[in-house]
Amino acid sequence: MADPNSYRPAPGEIPTRPGVYRFRDQHGRVIYVGKAKNLRSRLSSYFANPAGLTPKTHAMVHTAASVEWTVVGSELEALQLEFTWIKEYNPRFNIVFRDDKSYPYLAVTMGEKYPRAQVMRGERRKDTKYFGPFYPAKAIRETLDTLLRVFPVRTCSAGVFRRAEASGRPCLLGYIDKCSAPCVGRISPEDHRELAAELCRFMGGEGTRFIRELEKQMAAAAAEMEYEQAARLRDDIAALRRVFERNAVVLAENTDADVFAVHEDELEAAVQVFYVRGGRIRGQRGWVVEKVEDFTQAEFIEHMLLQVYGEAQGDDKVPREVLIPTLPENHEHLASWLSGLRGSAVDVRVPVRGEKAALMDTVRENAEQALRLHKSRRAGDLSVRSAALQELQEALGIPVPLLRIECYDVSHVQGTNVVASMVVVEDGLPKKSDYRKFSITGDAARDDTASMYDVITRRFRRYLEDQEHTAPAISGEIGEETKATRRFAYPPALVVVDGGPPQVAAAMRALGDLGIDDVYVVGLAKRLEEVWLPDDEFPVILPRASDALYLMQRIRDEAHRFAITFHRKKRSASMISSVLDDIAGLGPAKRTALLKHFGSLKKLKAAGAEDLVQVPGIGTAMAAVLLDAFAADAADTDRAPAINMTTGEVLD
Structure with missing residues (x-):
């Protein structure tokens, strides 16, 4: 381990202005990024008394081999630059708000010609609207199944859609009226897109309006003695109300807020957030993170908000209100930054009384339970890992x-x-x-x-x-950004x-x-x-x-x-290529398309003519050539002699 005094900057070298600093290890890898209103004061705290540092900070300053800093014009600039560098370098000693699972969202792919509704996890995609997160996943799957009765948008994959389009027959959902079947032309692209937009508006908080409109339509149908239509509308209203019943009403109907709570000890902190949209709890999420520096709760919350909303943009990701247990010193800057991401005003505040304060207490209880459960589960795992690494080091x-x-x-x-x-x-x-x-x-x-x-x-x-x-890492006041350490x-x-x-x-x-x-x-x-x-x-x-x-x-x-x-995977690709190499008229592009579409030689040989023509560039004539080639290959395989793998003897 390095001695912090070996790379400690001279006191006069460090500026007293706001800025962002980085610690690097002996290989030049950034291991920690931080910001400060006064760089000299903050950096001096790392070197004044290393024995008084928290365990994680002590390990960081002894792993580091150099420190560098960049001066900025304001605390808001420091906030943004700190997030940019944490995202770029992924420093091992920084607090990173990750949990052990990817939460499911209801996603509507508005960027496609025929938008698709689906339950989606992982990274967000362009031109796709997301609603959630939801927990557990079963809840959103049941919700989507119910919504398809009223908003029968497409939910099938691209492959299923193309097969239905080619055959002229919709899938099962099309037959039971849970899909409007755009694949066979039952609905125009424009009307299907409007149907998907209505689903998005419903999930975006306009549910009460939809129910009122359906109630008016039901009354009108009953007055016209169209009782079958009125019965269908009655069932649709009941379905939408069931969706509402799954989400508890906790606040006023026009409330869109993220409610955060934190429970911490000396080494770790648990964060819980409830997502409230339209006055209802739409989802919940939680993190348990290791504390590096001896942060106050206000400083910790500032880092949390920076990472949680760092890549969010739009009113579907940043709510009108962000409710937190403690206000950071620069909460005005945070509110201004979040307002820029949302495109309209965002209120960052601490609820003191009323329903919002009561909900904050509930979220805090969840954070306490999450930290308790995390510690009980991690105690054995962490100690076993540490013991195994130490035992291996000593044995070798x-x-x-x-x-x-x-x-x-x-x-x-x-x-x-x-x-x-x-x-x-x-x-x-x-x-x-x-x-x-x-x-x-x-x-x-x-x-x-x-x-x-x-x-x-x-x-x-x-x-x-x-x-x-x-x-190389060089300490200095202002300098050009160094390249990120390579992979x-x-x-x-x-x-x-x-x-x-x-x-x-x-x-x-x-x-x-x-x-x-x-x-x-x-x-x-x-x-x-x-x-x-x-x-x-x-x-x-x-x-x-x-x-x-x-x-x-x-x-x-x-x-x-x-x-x-x-x-x-490589062997499967080579086997497919070897079978296809000798087929006349089948060039590299078509071979690649076949490989990408079917994925394995077994699936390719089992395909029929109607499956082969789904591949770009493969027409009916080429499909017939392929089927003949596969049949000949199968016949050659059947005629091949059997061999005893032990003796090498050809068997009859």
């Missing part, structure tokens, strides 16, 4: 903490379609964003050791290249290869040829689960029940799974 005699471990595995079938995988574990947990796949060709594919040498060489050559292109510029403390001494020797030779001598390498052999160190005649045998061995096995199995998945 490695002098540095195993903060990052990379594992490599090679996969092939009799030397064909050779691939390799790299999986990454940080602090004992998989970091899937850093996983990598390698295709291996030429002489490097002749055996496992050559493949391992090739993969390690390629990975760490990129590491050296990225180190050269990453600008491969952060090396592991330990490299694990799947195999024994040959694979370990190949990895060490690759590192030696690149001049890298500060990365430790071990191999994990499958046969007896021995751990092989470089140049050691005998392996390290970890106890069968040890957490260290279990951690090694999990990493190795994950690398094997990742490599096998890539290998199967």
Whole structure:
């Protein structure tokens, strides 16, 4: 670990103006981003008495090797720049409001010719309206199923839609009147789009208006003695009211607000938010985060709002009111920033009395329960991970903490379609964003050791290249923005290869040829689960029940799974290509289209003429040629002799 005094700036070098600062580790990776009204005062607090820092901050300043800062004109500019850098660098020591699940939203794809309503998770897409989040997922699925009775918009995938369009027959939902069937022309594109817009308006808070209009239509139908129509409208009204009943009325009908509450201890904080739209609770979300600095609750809430709304834009994502338990010092700046995102005024305040204060108490109770549950679940997991990493470090005699471990595995079938995988574990947990796949060709594919040498060489050559292109950290008042650390510029403390001494020797030779001598390498052999160190005649045998061995096995199995998945995908693509290569008139573009559409050779061979013509560029004549080629290939396979795989003898 670094000594903070080794990179401490001189007091006179640090300005007293507002700004944003970054701590970097010895590899140039940004590990923490913060902002301050007075840079000199804030940065001096990190170096004055390191022993008095919180555990997380103490670890941060001893992991860092340099600090730099940028002066800005105002606190609002500092707020925005801090968020930009946290988003860009993803510093490991910053508070990041992530939970363990992706919450479901009701999404309507208004950017498509025929908008589609669906339950969607993950990243938001352009030209799509979102409503939610909802919890549990079953609630929004039931809500959508009910709404389709009144707003029968399309819910099918693009593939199902195209098949129905080609066949002229709608899907089941079209037959039971839960889809207006635009695929077969029962409704025009314009009318279907208006139907989707009405669904969005209903979900956006105009539900009462829709119910009143339907009640008027029902009364008019009854007066005209059109009793069947009146009965249908009655059932539609009942369906919309059921949707309302699923969301408790807690505030006035015109209230759109996000209600936040926080419960914290010395190390962690739990955040809960209730989404209130049209006076009803539409969804709930929660985070549990580790505290880095000794923030006051007001400072913590400022960081929370910055990240929660950092990429939100529009009145469907930023409500009219943001209710919080404590006002930050710069709440006027926050309100101005949120108003700019929404496009109209946003009120940031603390509810003191009445229904909103009562709802805040309910949200706070949820935050308390969330932190209690999180600690009970994490206590065992966190201690086991820490013990496993420490046990492994001691067993292997490695002098540095195993903060990052990379594992490599090679996969092939009799030397064909050779691939390799790299999986990454940080602090004992998989970091899937850093996983990598390698295709291996030429002489490097002749055996496992050559493949391992090739993969390690390629990975760490990129590491050296990225180190050269990453600008060094320099403390200063104002300077140009340095480039973000590249993807491969952060090396592991330990490299694990799947195999024994040959694979370990190949990895060490690759590192030696690149001049890298500060990365430790071990191999994990499958046969007896021995751990092989470089140049050691005998392996390290970890106890069968040890957490260290279990951690090694999990990493190795994950690398094997990742490599096998890539290998199967590559092999499937090559098998399809080999069958299609000899078909006259089938060029590369059409082969690619077939591969993308069907995904596997088995599905392609099972397709009929009506399925093949759905692929762009494949007409009826080419579909007939393909079917003839598949039939001939199947006949050749049937005539092929059977072989005993043990003796090699051809069987009758």
